[in-house]
Amino acid sequence: MSTKNFVCIIDDDKVYSYGIKKIIRRHNLGDSILLFENGKEALQAFTLMVESGEELPDLILLDIDMPVMNGWEFLAEFESLRKKVEKKIDIYVISSTLDQAGELYKLEHAGNVADFISKPVKTEDLKKIAD
Amino acid sequence: MDSSKKLLTKLSEQVPGVIYQYQQFSDGTSCFPFSSEGIREIYEVTPEEVKHDATKVIERIHPDDKDEVLASIGNSYKSLNDWECEYRVVLPEKGVRWLKGQARPEKISDGSVIWHGYINDITEKKEANKVTLELKRQFQAILDTMPNQIFVKDYDGHIRLVNKAAADYFGLTPEEMIGKTDEDFGIDKKSAEKFLESTRNVIETGTPKFIKEGHSINEKTGKEEWHQASKVPFEYFGSDKRCVLIVVSDITLRKQIEMELNETIGIIGEQNNRLLNFAHIVSHNLRNHAGNISMLLSLYDEEETEEEKEELFGYLVTASEGLNETIKDLNEIVATQTAVEKYLKKLSLKNTYKKIKEILITEINANNVKLIENFQDNLTLEYNPAYLESILLNLLSNAIKYRHPERQPVIKVDAYKNNGQFYFEVSDNGMGIDLKKHGDKLFGMYKTFHGNANAKGIGLFITKNQVESMGGKIEVDSQVNKGTTFKIKLK
DSSP states (O other): OOSOOEEEEEOSOHHHHHHHHHHHHHTTOOSEEEEESSHHHHHHHHHHHHHTTOOOOSEEEEOSSOSSSOHHHHHHHHHHHHHHOOSOOEEEEEOSOOOHHHHHHHHHOGGGOSEEEOSSOOHHHHHHHHO | OHHHHHHHHHHHHTSSSEEEEEEEOTTSOEEEEEEOTTHHHHTSOOHHHHSSOOHHHHHHBOHHHHHHHHHHHHHHHHHOOOEEEEEEEEETTTEEEEEEEEEEEEEOTTSOEEEEEEEEEOHHHHHHHHHHHHHHHHHHHHHHHOSSEEEEEETTOOEEEEOHHHHHHHTSOHHHHTTOOGGGGTOOHHHHHHHHHHHHHHHHHOOOEEEEEEEEEOTTTOOEEEEEEEEEEEOOTTOSSOEEEEEEEEOHHHHHHHHHHHHHHHHHHHHHHHHHHHHHHHHHHHHHHHHHHHHHHHHHHHOOSHHHHHHHHHHHHHHHHHHHHHHHHHHHHHHHHTOOSOOOEEEEHHHHHHHHHHHTHHHHHHTTOEEEEESOTTOEEEEOHHHHHHHHHHHHHHHHHTOOTTSOOEEEEEEEEETTEEEEEEEEOSOOOOHHHHGGGTTSTTOOOSOOTTOOSOHHHHHHHHHHTTTOEEEEEEETTTEEEEEEEEO
16 A cells, blocks of 8 residues: 655654554554654754665655744755755645745745645545555 | 285194194293194194183193103203103093194293194004004913914024013023024024024925924933924014014924834734734644544554553643643733733832742752842832742743753843833843844744753743733843843833
8 A cells, every 4th residue: 555655754742743653553654654853853864864875754744833943944954955865755744833934835845845734634634645 | 924824824724733833931831822723623722712821731731641741841941852742631522632742942032932843633543552552462472371382583583573482491581582593592503504494495485384293302401302393484563574483382292102102002013913823822732732632532442452552541641731731821821911900019029039049949959050139139119929920930940941051050130220110131141042033933922942841932921921011021132152131121
């Protein structure tokens, strides 16, 4: 079933991340799952992974409202990293606060983000993403 | 001789008033050797009646004016200077009338003096003059009761008319100001030149000017003042030059209220924004927690092993605690926002500070915090006790929480009173915060910046509300890696 086997969740809400991880496991939507609590943690890890030749995730579920480095900042930084790898990486922005900044980003960088999904995320949403 | 007398009589009949000859002898007696027919109107006597004796005429002189008239005749008799006098007579028919007489004396050989002169009735002129004077007095009285400063200035900036309010403003009397220019009142040269230019401009173009708002510092009081002025071309009686009427209103009070109002509107607007933001965030957080709980519950049903169920249950507890916490925050904020009862009490800053220090003693000791108190022991303020404690607690615990890991935390607390306002500052040498990046969000709800595990992002939001709901202000100054200062002004 699953075509996406390496999933990454970037969200500061530990309960949410845990739940999503469970759903992915249960429905076989991903083989390995990485969790980060904010954009900076994820970016640091990704940078190390690229340097050591490790493969980046196929799918990133990105929260927006996070301390230290939020989702938008992560997206901006991530672009240069994305250019270094040939792999296709789908980023889904998952947030309950899709304000004007989000709408603007959608218009300007539509290509960088696969889709925007609002919280709370349902199992069906995840299944659709994984397809 | 006869013909010339006839001509004189004829001519004199055409003149209003009386043409006469008056003779006074050294013994004090007097007569009118000649008087025209007009004497019948002027004195209500016939020329014949006074031809040999002037008594009848002298009797007609108003008792109040008699001495003056006789004295003036006496003077003219001695000095032989022209006689001129304005006086009243009481006539049998017409009653009191004002007369004006002019005559030239001439000494003749027998030692007597003969005057040739003319007397006319000036009652109507006098009356008109009285009305004019009365109108002028009333006009000035009206001007003087106006709170506005009123000036009439001519083309050269000389003051022609001024009311009491204007004179009072300069600490002078209206009389002292007439004929002077702005510079004479100590107005600086540059401003005076500007005023003169504008005055001339109004006169030259004939167009009124309205100055909506002028700001200045009063040199005597040192206070700020705002004035509004209108200048209109004005024809001032008694001035051949064209003039300008200037009306100046003091709008300082209105302006101050306007500025206060604007400030209040700004604060209210900000509070409204924050409330909106708050509603947004609360709904977001409530939804997140609720969403998490329902997600976990749906997983719970399908979970098979006891171990997994236990783990899931642990997360459920966390999620429900989060929900609880959000609701608690909500309560706290609503309590601040709707604290209608502004409970005020005289508080000693020292006592409140001591209390907060006791609450934080564990953190202070654990982190070896150095506290510097820089305020007087007897400093007091009127404030809501719970608010003051909460403000102090939030700022101090923040300063400790965001200490710099590489140095001993030093927190300075300054407080003083000035002009009835209470100023309060908490400075630390902590991590600091990038205000360019986060400045607008600093006092926002659930905004955390350092990734600190204890950060809830609600403290400063509440602090700001507790300060502003009592009419105060809070500001922040910060540099990354240097430290942060919170400045609070309380009313």
